[in-house]
């Protein structure tokens with residue numbers, strides 16, 4: 001008998017018939033063993049393939065679940081830059097801008113529109129700085145401080161050269177929002193600046209994302225550009241660079257549901273807040289705020305994709321309506337889907353815009369949450 005335990009290919013020791021070695025039997029046994037061995041190998045291969053397929057499926061499900069975490073809707077806020085003119089000193093002027101930035105970050109505002117409620121020349125939102133503390137130019141200064149605070153600290157040197165508008169901005173309270181990453185913090189996304197560094201042909205640019213290692217992205221981009229990078233899991237922890245892909249700045253919100261700061265837009269008058277909306281489908285929910293509005297408590301907001309909440313300055317929204325050459329109405333309430341008093345029974349004669357911003361966003365939050373429970377298709 002052939003020794004089955006001894007494995008394939010061994011010479012038959014006991015398989016003898018009439019004193020002779022039974023080569024035929026031995027060959028048949030060997031063939032059977034080889035067949036079995038091949039079958040085992042094939043099964044192992046199939047097993048491996050199945051495991052790989054399962055892992056791929058798992059990764060895809062995880063990716064899809066990640067996609068589900070996305071926030072498709074956006075929240076925009078519009079307010080007049082002139083509110084800076086009510087501040088008593090240059091430092092307080094900056095502090096007021098800082099309060100606006102913090103309120104917007106706290107309530108995950110995606111876009112801040114600074115409009116010129118005095119409807120001055122369009123240049124009033126494009127001109128150069130002419131001295132801190134002076135009246136006028138408030139829109140530009142407010143916009144600049146808002147942008148400065150939104151920019152992660154490690155990128156500010158690249159994007160904000162010294163400017164008098166920002167004289168006190170360094171002292172302002174930071175936003176501390178999710179995209180303001182610390183050096184060793186782990187994150188799927190990071191904001192970065194494209195570096196002026198040569199790269200090999202076919203390879204992407206290097207980006208400073210505020211980490212110890214630079215990130216090599218998937219594209220060649222112009223140096224100095226601000227980019228949002230989705231970081232790949234490091235394959236080799238010893239590697240000198242991290243790898244990443246460039247995504248749109250909307251990606252962290254839309255795909256992963258992260259709050260990723262706000263964009264800032266200047267509008268030369270109240271009507272331009274609407275007409276220059278960056279979303280191609282426009283704002284599909286607009287809310288004006290006023291002590292003369294109806295109570296926020298009873299409101300039911302409809303499902304929306306892009307909501308806009310508008311605030312007035314010292315003289316309310318009426319002031320912006322009066323001077324706007326594109327508006328033929330006098331009553332601001334007709335411009336909005338809802339015109340709301342967000343602090344019924346207020347105990348002070350007037351609520352300042354920066355206070356109204358916090359109060360209103362806080363009062364609207366549960367109504368907005370309710371409205372977006374049923375996503376709007378578009």
Ligand SMILES: C[S@@+](CC[C@H](N)C(=O)[O-])C[C@H]1O[C@@H](n2cnc3c(N)ncnc32)[C@H](O)[C@@H]1O
Nearest residue numbers: 289290291311312313316317341342343351356
């Ligand atoms: C100083 S208040 C304007 C007060 C002005 N006398 C008026 O009659 O509207 C500045 C802005 O804060 C907001 N605001 C003030 N009180 C509010 C309230 N009770 N509800 C909602 N918004 C309010 C409005 O956007 C207003 O335009």
